[in-house]
Amino acid sequence: DTEVTQTPKHLVMGMTNKKSLKCEQHMGHRAMYWYKQKAKKPPELMFVYSYEKLSINESVPSRFSPECPNSSLLNLHLHALQPEDSALYLCASSQRPFLGTDTQYFGPGTRLTVL
Amino acid sequence: EDQVTQSPEALRLQEGESSSLNCSYTVSGLRGLFWYRQDPGKGPEFLFTLYSAGEEKEKERLKATLTKKESFLHITAPKPEDSATYLCAVGDTDKLIFGTGTRLQVFP
Numbered sequence: 001d002t003e004v005t006q007t008p009k010h011l012v013m014g015m016t017n018k019k020s021l022k023c024e025q026h027m028g029h030r031a032m033y034w035y036k037q038k039a040k041k042p043p044e045l046m047f048v049y050s051y052e053k054l055s056i057n058e059s060v061p062s063r064f065s066p067e068c069p070n071s072s073l074l075n076l077h078l079h080a081l082q083p084e085d086s087a088l089y090l091c092a093s094s095q096r097p098f099l100g101t102d103t104q105y106f107g108p109g110t111r112l113t114v115l
Numbered sequence: 116e117d118q119v120t121q122s123p124e125a126l127r128l129q130e131g132e133s134s135s136l137n138c139s140y141t142v143s144g145l146r147g148l149f150w151y152r153q154d155p156g157k158g159p160e161f162l163f164t165l166y167s168a169g170e171e172k173e174k175e176r177l178k179a180t181l182t183k184k185e186s187f188l189h190i191t192a193p194k195p196e197d198s199a200t201y202l203c204a205v206g207d208t209d210k211l212i213f214g215t216g217t218r219l220q221v222f223p
Contacts, residue, residue, distance in 0.1 A: 004158075006158075041215070042202060042204075042213035042214065042215055042216060043159070043211075043213060045210050045211070048209070048210070055209075056209060056210070088156065088158075090158050090159070092158075097209075098206070098209055098210065098211070099146065099206075099208065099209065100146025100147055100206030100207055100208055100209075101146045101147045101166070101206055102147075103147075103149065103161055103164050104149075104161075104211060105161055106151075106158035106159045106160070106161070107158050108157055108158045109156070109157060109158045111156060
């Protein structure tokens with residue numbers, strides 16, 4: 001089983017709202033990722049967690065706040081977003097921290113619209 | 116700088132018309148090359164991982180091959196359900212470097 005689940009599937013929020021995206025995997029993977037994908041573009045890496053510790057932050061604005069409560073869960077807290085933050089947000093996981101070789105498995109994504 | 120280029124950008128095929136998608140890369144040291152399929156509005160679905168030149172992997176109508184400078188995704192006798200965007204990515208030290216994808220449309 002290589003399933004990564006994400007909730008919600010769709011989210012519409014105003015610029016003053018606070019919301020959270022949730023990602024879950026039960027494959028025993030020790031690395032988890034957040035990506036942002038705009039239409040007709042490839043996914044862009046935002047954050048990487050390895051063994052529940054933040055290992056990579058790709059200079060993401062502070063209005064995005066990741067959290068890894070345990071090895072199976074990954075959250076992305078959203079606050080004061082801008083309309084240009086509207087995108088498909090993808091979660092992924094890999095068995096080990098990514099050193100270029102481990103396959104990353106993606107979830108179905110959350111379609112975020114910021115009004 | 117590591118770079119991944121996919122061609123063509125878009126491809127229209129008649130059902131049953133076989134073809135190949137190309138992924139060329141320039142990286143300092145290839146660790147892994149990954150193929151994904153992505154349907155509109157959904158997350159990428161893993162297809163293949165290749166690690167060394169000469170390696171080949173197959174799954175149903177798809178076959179992925181790898182040389183020292185590029186990878187090909189061969190689609191044999193495609194069906195309309197094969198329509199999707201196919202993404203190639205190369206494993207760098209700590210992240211995936213994606214190409215911009217090939218949008219494939221297969222018509223009955």
